[in-house]
Amino acid sequence: MKKILSILSLVALVVLMTSCHGVRPGAGEESVLIYKPWFFGHGGVDKTPVQTGLTWCWWSTSSETFKVIPVQYNENFKDIISLDNTPISLTAHALIQIEKGKTPDLYENFGTQWYENIIQKDFCNEVRNEISKYPMVQLTSKRSIYDNISKHIEEVLNKKISSEKIPIKLIKVIIDKAKPNEEVMEEYNHTASAIQKLQTEEANARMQEVRKVSESKRAEADDAYRLKMGLTPDQYIKLRSLEIEKEKVDMVRGKANVNVTMLMGNGATPIYNVK
Incomplete structure (x- = not known):
């Protein structure tokens, strides 16, 4: 009789163990138990959540785990x-x-x-x-x-x-x-590149215009000087050539081992006669 009771107890223990499962929420979590009885009792949600630790439940009981940290x-x-x-x-x-x-x-x-x-x-x-x-x-x-x-x-x-x-x-x-978004950024990049190119071209055009005005004023000043000195165009050109050659000499004055090549053209009418 004792042997039969021992066997029945062992069977009951095995059935009990195989009919349960554990619910183990982690740190910062809570688990909600949902009861779904097979034969008797009522189902529903357990109003007391399972917090960190282990709780054993019947296999018919399911659970949902939520994080309770931010x-x-x-x-x-x-x-x-x-x-x-x-x-x-x-x-x-x-x-x-x-x-x-x-x-x-x-x-x-x-x-x-x-x-x-x-x-x-x-x-x-x-x-x-x-x-x-x-x-x-x-x-x-x-x-x-x-x-x-x-x-x-x-x-x-x-x-x-x-x-x-x-x-x-x-x-x-x-x-x-x-x-x-990407499409708009791509369009902006194209537009910025075009604007930069236009600004560069406009800046170059302004520089050319300034250079043109500067050269024109310089030419007017040279011509005014020529007229004041009573020189013909050929004579003025000859004078400027001499001035340029003098500038070359002044640049190397006092420097050793420097040769200066003097360019003296014959096309202009002499400023004064040399004997």
Whole structure:
């Protein structure tokens, strides 16, 4: 009889062990137990979450694990239209924390996809609406704009969280600085290159014009000097040639081992006769 009881006890222990499983949430997590009895009892959500540690449950009991530390949710935007109809790209972040001990309520009322179901759509819509109120130039140059946008979105989302009694805390909303999308940036680069080329050409044209005016004034001054001295054009050319040769001599005066080649043309009429 004792042998039979021992066998039955062993069988009962094996059945008990194989009919259970452990729920072990990690640090910063809570697990919610969902009862699904096979034969008797009632199902539902256990209002007391499993915190860090190990809890044994029947195989019919399932669990969902939530992080109760702050988690950052990131949303990427590539096609927001600014006030001046420029498509821009940016990333927005929402730092959210589930209230500790409230994970059963969160699961029961909003499910495991609570962010996607109740927060994401409103968050993205507010970002788009607020960004579209500003022209691209301001969005790319004024950081204070993003502080104002973040504050407004926090107020809107906190009002929703409070009114719908969602057991979460919105810690902060952060909006990264916007930038034109790739197509717009490529067009800007082409435009900037064309503008730079045009500015260079205009600068060269102005330099040529200045040089032209300078040469013209210099020629007028030379001609006025020639007339004042009573020289013919040939005589003036000869005089300038002599002045240039004198400048060569002055440049090398006092320097050793320097030869100077004097160029004396015969085409001009002498200034005075040399005997």
